Amino acid sequence: MTPPLLAVDPGREKCGVAVVAPSRAVLVQEIVPRDNLPLRVAHFVGRYGVETLVLGDRTAAREVRDQLRQAGFRLDIVFVDEHRSSELGRRRYLETHPGRGWERLLPVSLRVPDVPYDDYVAVILAERYLDGTRSTRIRSRNGNGNVE
DSSP states (O other), X not given: OOOOEEEEEOOXXXXXXXXXXXXXXXXXXXXXXXXXXXXXXXXXXXXXXXXXXXXXXXXXXXXXXXXXXXXXXXXXXXXXXXXXXXXHXXXXXXXXXXXXXXXXXXXXXXXXXXXXXXXXXXXXXXXXHHHTOOOSSSOOBOTTSOBO
16 A cells, blocks of 8 residues: 655745645645654654655755755655646635635635645645656756655
8 A cells, every 4th residue: 555645835934734645635734834844744754654755846945855854854755846836726725715705706816815825735746746747857866766
């Protein structure tokens, strides 16, 4: 049985994270302060047996990868193209949270989320990975099998 994967939408101060099963079932979605990311990754590895970490390839991607490597994680880290993922995550958040009262009458394109939605972006990144859409700009392996 294939374990779920952990997807991370990296940011300078916070990260969206999602644990997603190969069936695409979302097991966990949350937003984590970047300083707490190693603790949460350790939790997901222990609880769900995560072996693969999918990481968005733009803002702070290399810094987050290095932070996790320095914390001792030896997960397979795969970079996934983040192009338009924030836009898609925003749309998914707003579709999932239709608003209240008169806000329900506004089209999604005119609504603004009232909370961060980076966790929805992480789900989008996991789906891209499961679809086989990976970034080729950063992804490479060094001699000992770690992604650089």
